[in-house]
Amino acid sequence: ALSTHGSTPRNKFYINNVLQYQQGLCCLNERVNMSEPFSSTSLSVLLSSIKPKKSTSTALGLYRENRKSNITPPPSKQSQTSYDALTNRPILAIVDTISIIIFAALGKASHSASGDLDFFAVLITAFPFLVSWFLIAPLLGSYSDNATEDVVDSFSYAARGWSIAVPLGCVLRGLIRGYVPPTPFVVVTMITTLLIIGSARAAYSIADENKLVSILVATISFLFCAGIIG
Numbered sequence: 001a002l003s004t005h006g007s008t009p010r011n012k013f014y015i016n017n018v019l020q021y022q023q024g025l026c027c028l029n030e031r032v033n034m035s036e037p038f039s040s041t042s043l044s045v046l047l048s049s050i051k052p053k054k055s056t057s058t059a060l061g062l063y064r065e066n067r068k069s070n071i072t073p074p075p076s077k078q079s080q081t082s083y084d085a086l087t088n089r090p091i092l093a094i095v096d097t098i099s100i101i102i103f104a105a106l107g108k109a110s111h112s113a114s115g116d117l118d119f120f121a122v123l124i125t126a127f128p129f130l131v132s133w134f135l136i137a138p139l140l141g142s143y144s145d146n147a148t149e150d151v152v153d154s155f156s157y158a159a160r161g162w163s164i165a166v167p168l169g170c171v172l173r174g175l176i177r178g179y180v181p182p183t184p185f186v187v188v189t190m191i192t193t194l195l196i197i198g199s200a201r202a203a204y205s206i207a208d209e210n211k212l213v214s215i216l217v218a219t220i221s222f223l224f225c226a227g228i229i230g
Contacts, residue, residue, distance in 0.1 A: 079112050085143040092143060092204060096133060098216040099124050099200040128172035136168060137161025154201035166193050
């Protein structure tokens with residue numbers, strides 16, 4: 001019956017199993033020195049005492065074993081939303097640091113009467129936001145492997161950390177300076193930081209890491225030079 005349907009992979013699979021089954025019966029027949037073939041009763045008793053085992057010698061069995069061995073377990077959620085993910089992506093952390101410093105420099109330049117930029121004053125302004133960002137963003141998956149998969153993910157994963165880290169930075173800044181930040185400052189800070197950090201991460205997802213860092217450093221240098229010259 002199998003030969004009438006052609007030599008398909010399924011037929012070959014069944015033929016191989018039948019041949020292996022017959023060979024196994026012959027071996028058992030010789031081992032127990034039986035001169036006659038198995039009767040239907042003895043064969044049913046023998047088969048009931050044998051526990052069937054999955055064959056791995058066939059093509060299908062080997063394919064399934066290879067599939068199981070090649071399956072890589074997905075990374076744990078803890079490693080994707082923890083400080084370990086931050087340490088695994090130092091270049092992205094540098095990009096975020098420079099982005100927050102650029103935000104602080106723009107804010108200082110807009111409030112400076114002479115237009116001069118004091119480097120230490122910029123760092124003091126950026127400090128509470130850097131602390132809050134690196135305290136909160138890793139816990140919300142902003143440094144996971146998918147955080148910079150493409151431009152859309154760059155903004156969405158940056159927004160996760162931004163939604164809590166930046167308001168916390170405003171609170172820390174208010175505690176350092178001893179007063180509650182005014183509402184216009186909070187609104188402008190929220191919008192500006194999202195645009196700067198999101199844009200920098202979007203550029204990170206499509207650009208070379210070293211070139212992007214060089215561009216951001218050059219941007220900071222330009223801001224300070226323009227402020228000093230002004």
